[in-house]
Amino acid sequence: MQIVQYKNTNWLKAYSLAWKFLDLVYPPECVHCGKIGFRCCPVCWEQRSLYDQKICQICGKPLGQNSVCADCLPASSPLEKVRSAGEYDGVLRDFILSLKYQRNIGLAELILPDLMHVLTNTCFQFELLIPVPLNKFRQRERGYNQVTTWGKLLSNGLDIPILSTGLKRERNTASQVTLSVEERLENVCDAFSANSEMIAGKNILLLDDVITTGATLTECARTLKQAGAKHISALTIARSSIKKGNDKGGMYVEKS
Numbered sequence: 001m002q003i004v005q006y007k008n009t010n011w012l013k014a015y016s017l018a019w020k021f022l023d024l025v026y027p028p029e030c031v032h033c034g035k036i037g038f039r040c041c042p043v044c045w046e047q048r049s050l051y052d053q054k055i056c057q058i059c060g061k062p063l064g065q066n067s068v069c070a071d072c073l074p075a076s077s078p079l080e081k082v083r084s085a086g087e088y089d090g091v092l093r094d095f096i097l098s099l100k101y102q103r104n105i106g107l108a109e110l111i112l113p114d115l116m117h118v119l120t121n122t123c124f125q126f127e128l129l130i131p132v133p134l135n136k137f138r139q140r141e142r143g144y145n146q147v148t149t150w151g152k153l154l155s156n157g158l159d160i161p162i163l164s165t166g167l168k169r170e171r172n173t174a175s176q177v178t179l180s181v182e183e184r185l186e187n188v189c190d191a192f193s194a195n196s197e198m199i200a201g202k203n204i205l206l207l208d209d210v211i212t213t214g215a216t217l218t219e220c221a222r223t224l225k226q227a228g229a230k231h232i233s234a235l236t237i238a239r240s241s242i243k244k245g246n247d248k249g250g251m252y253v254e255k256s
C-alpha cells in the first residue's frame with residue numbers, strides 16, 4: 001500500500017494567502033447561497049454530500065456496503081480504481097460549475113482536504129498525475145483547464161508531478177449529456193493520444209471533475225495503457241448518476 005502524505009507547503013500557504021488578500025479587496029459570493037465574503041460559506045460547505053466507505057471497491061459507485069458492484073465483476077477495465085469525494089449535486093455541483101465556467105479559481109483549494117481524505121483511504125499506486133484534457137477550442141475559449149487548477153495544488157502538496165500534456169484530445173467530441181452508456185463510449189473512442197515517452201512504465205492517477213458513466217476516463221486509461229503506462233486509476237471531485245427515465249436530476253449537465 002502506498003502511504004499518501006500531503007504537506008501544506010510554503011507555496012500552498014502563499015497561494016492561499018494571495019487569494020485571501022484578493023478576497024478582501026473584491027469580496028466574493030458564496031457559490032451556493034450567494035452570501036458575500038466567502039467563495040463557499042462554511043454553512044453551505046458543510047452540506048456537501050461526501051461518500052463514506054460504502055462504495056464499490058473498484059469503480060467507487062455508492063453501494064450501501066463495502067463490496068464490488070455487479071458492473072465491475074468482469075475485470076476488463078483499464079482503470080484499476082476510481083474514487084470520488086462525493087455526489088454531484090447541491091454544493092459540490094455549484095462548486096464544480098463555478099470553477100469551470102466562472103473562472104472561480106480561488107475556490108479550488110477548498111476541495112483539497114476532501115480529495116486527500118479519499119487518497120488516504122484508498123490504496124492507489126501512482127507517481128504521476130494527469131488531468132483529462134479539454135479540446136483545443138475549449139481550452140482557448142476558457143483560457144484554463146479547471147481540472148489542472150486543483151490538480152496543480154494537489155501535485156504541490158503531495159510532491160508528485162502533474163503532467164498536463166500527458167494526454168491530448170485529438171478531436172472534438174460531442175457533448176455526452178444526452179447519450180446512452182454505449183453512445184458515450186463510441187463518442188470518445190480514439191479521442192485522445194498519449195505522450196508515450198513521458199508516461200511509459202508509470203503508475204498514473206487520472207484527474208477529472210466528474211465521472212458519470214466513466215466512458216471518458218476509461219478511454220483515457222485505455223490510451224495511456226496502449227502507450228505503455230503501468231497502473232492507472234482515477235480521482236474525481238464528484239460522481240453523477242444517470243437516473244433511469246430521468247429528468248437529468250443530479251446528472252452532469254454542461255452549461256452552454
Ligand SMILES: [Zn+2]
Nearest residue numbers: 030033041044
Ligand atoms: Zn453559502
Ligand SMILES: [Zn+2]
Nearest residue numbers: 056059069072
Ligand atoms: Zn463497481
